[in-house]
Amino acid sequence: MFSRRLLLSHFLLGLLVSCTQGTPTSRKKLIVGIVGYGEGNKSIDQYARFKDHLSAQTNSVIELEPAFNEVKALEQIQRRVWSLVFAPPGLAAIAISKEQYIPLFPIQGVANLHSVLVVKKDSPIQKLQDLQDQAIALGQVGSATGYYLPIFDLYGLKLSEIVFAPTPKAILEMVDAGTVAAGAVSKPEFDRFSLELGQQKFRILQSSSKSVPPGMVLLAPTVERNEQEQIAAAMKSASPTIIAEAGYITNVPLPDYAFLIEVVERVRPIVTRIKQKPAPLYEEKRETGKT
Numbered sequence: 001m002f003s004r005r006l007l008l009s010h011f012l013l014g015l016l017v018s019c020t021q022g023t024p025t026s027r028k029k030l031i032v033g034i035v036g037y038g039e040g041n042k043s044i045d046q047y048a049r050f051k052d053h054l055s056a057q058t059n060s061v062i063e064l065e066p067a068f069n070e071v072k073a074l075e076q077i078q079r080r081v082w083s084l085v086f087a088p089p090g091l092a093a094i095a096i097s098k099e100q101y102i103p104l105f106p107i108q109g110v111a112n113l114h115s116v117l118v119v120k121k122d123s124p125i126q127k128l129q130d131l132q133d134q135a136i137a138l139g140q141v142g143s144a145t146g147y148y149l150p151i152f153d154l155y156g157l158k159l160s161e162i163v164f165a166p167t168p169k170a171i172l173e174m175v176d177a178g179t180v181a182a183g184a185v186s187k188p189e190f191d192r193f194s195l196e197l198g199q200q201k202f203r204i205l206q207s208s209s210k211s212v213p214p215g216m217v218l219l220a221p222t223v224e225r226n227e228q229e230q231i232a233a234a235m236k237s238a239s240p241t242i243i244a245e246a247g248y249i250t251n252v253p254l255p256d257y258a259f260l261i262e263v264v265e266r267v268r269p270i271v272t273r274i275k276q277k278p279a280p281l282y283e284e285k286r287e288t289g290k291t
Contacts, residue, residue, distance in 0.1 A: 027059055027060055027061050028058075028059075028060050028061070028227075029060065029061045029062075029063065030054070030058070030060045030061070030062050030063070030083040030084060030231075031063045031065050031081055031082050031083055031084075032047070032051070032054075032062060032063065032064050032065065032082065032083070032084045032085070032086070033065055033066075033067060033073065033076055033077070033081075033082035033084070033085035033086065033087075034047060034064055034065065034066045034067070034085075034086055035066075035067050035073050035085065035086060035087055035088055035091055036066050036067065036068045044064055044066050046245045046246065046247070047064055047086075047245070047246055049241070049242045049245060050238065050242050050245060050246040051064055053234065053238050053239075053242050054231070054234050054235070057230070057233070057234035057237065058227070058230045058231060058234055065081075065082065069140070069141065069142070070090070070091060070140075070141045070142030071141075073085075073087075073091055073142070074091065074094060077091070077094075077095050077099050077101065077220075078099060080220050080221070080222045082220060083219070083220050083222070083223050083231075084104075084217065084218070084219055084220070084223075084231060085101070085217070085218050085220075086107060086215065086217055086246070086247070086248070087101075087107075087215050087216055087217075087218055088107075088142065088143070088144065088215040089144040089212050089213055089214065089215050089216075089257075089260055090142045090143060090144040090147065090148050090260070090264060091142055091215075092215055092216045092218060092257070093144075093148075093257055093260045093261045093263070093264040094264055094268070095218050096216075096218070096257060096261065097257075097261045097264065097265065099221070100221040101218040101219065101220060101221065102218060102219040102220075102221065102223075102228070103216050103217075103218060103254050103257075104216070104217045104218060104219050104231075104232060104235070105216065105217045105235065105248040105249060105250055105254075106213075106214045106215070106216055106217075106248065106249050106252060106254060106255055107214050107215035107216060107217060107247055107248050107249070108214070108244075108247045108248065108249055109214040109215060110186075110188055110214075111211075111214075112211040113144075113145060113186055113187070113188070113211055113212040113214075114145070114186065114187045114207050114208045114211050114212070115144070115145035115146070115149035115150055115153075115184055115185070115186060115187075115207070115208040115212070116184070116185060116186070116187050116190050116204045116205075116206070116207045116208070117136075117150055117153070117182050117183070117184055117204070117205040117206045117207075118171075118172065118175055118182060118183050118184075118185065118190060118194075118202050118203070118204055118205065119175065119181060119182045119202070119203060119205045120175060120176065120178070120201060120202060120203075121200060121201055121202055121203050123181065123182075123203075125181060125182065125205060126205075127205075128153065128154060128157070128205070128206060129157070131154065131157060131159065131181060131182055132157050132158060132159075133158065133159070133160050133278070134159060134160055134180075134181035134182070135159065135160045135161040135162070135163060135179070135180045135181055136150075136154075136159055136161075136162055136163070136180050136181060136182045136183060136184070137162075137163045137164075137165045137170075137171045137174045137175065137179075137180040137182070137183040137184070138150060138151070138162055138163070138164055138165070138171075138183075138184050139164070139165065139168065139171065139184060139185065140164065140166070141164065141271075144212040144260065144263075145184070145185065145186035145189075145208075145212055146168070146171075146184050146185060146186070147184075147267075148260070148263050148264055148267050149184075149208045149212065149263060150184035150208075151267045151270075151274065151281060152263045152266055152267055153206065153208060154281050155266060155267075155281050155282060156281060156282050157281050158278050158279065158280045158281065158282075159278060159279045159281065160277070160278050160279075161277050161278065161279060162274055162275070162279045163179070163180055165183070168185040168186070168189035168190075168192075168193055169193045169196070169197075171183035171184070171185055172185065172190070172193050172194060172197055172202065173197065175202065176197060176198075176201055176202070182205060186212075187207065190202075190204070210259050212260065213255035213256060213257055213260060214255055216254070216255070216257075217235070217248050219231065235248065235250065236250050269283050270282065270283055
């Protein structure tokens with residue numbers, strides 16, 4: 001009788017171990033948003049080793065999800081789809097101020113990046129107010145230097161049209177051709193492409209008074225505190241090669257976003273009016289003129 005009970009006990013124990021081993025442990029899923037517009041565009045392939053490292057360190061299934069325009073990126077942020085996001089400055093300002101995303105690390109980028117409004121060398125336009133009823137070219141929607149800052153500086157004017165160009169070079173080509181009276185690009189972009197097209201053809205009408213902070217790696221507010229700490233620790237412990245490929249910085253203070261948040265909050269209420277012809281750069285119920 002004893003041997004039968006012992007045999008039955010061993011059988012049940014073996015069955016339990018077998019069932020336990022056959023059931024895989026569930027792993028949480030983290031979706032990482034990779035935003036492919038604005039300053040510092042990168043290929044998603046550059047995040048491959050970062051993905052593997054983060055997966056191993058957090059015991060999570062990591063999915064990389066690219067977005068190539070602000071509408072898609074903002075939608076994913078508002079829906080809290082992205083647990084972690086590599087955001088350019090304009091989008092980062094919205095995510096922090098409106099969606100309670102948590103800044104984690106700054107992204108590598110050009111320090112003290114300024115936006116410039118460029119006109120033809122022989123243009124009669126001498127000040128911003130001279131652009132009233134003129135057409136201008138802007139960069140991609142969501143870019144801090146090509147979109148938010150120039151609209152902020154031009155707030156209060158009514159333009160005949162705003163044309164959105166795919167590249168900084170295309171903006172300067174439109175200015176050169178006379179298709180638009182002025183175009184907005186970053187200062188490094190102007191320096192680079194004006195050399196190609198001929199520096200003597202252009203002049204800077206105005207440079208933004210304040211520089212754009214670098215983009216940031218952000219955490220969704222839905223990520224639990226212990227997971228936040230795990231992710232931060234994993235990103236800090238990555239090799240210098242992985243950190244460089246993913247393009248973030250772990251050993252510097254977070255940038256000050258107060259001014260850029262102010263810029264975004266001024267511009268976003270008029271985003272639909274920007275696409276009109278003519279394009280009034282002020283809210284409908286307000287008088288023209290900067291407030």
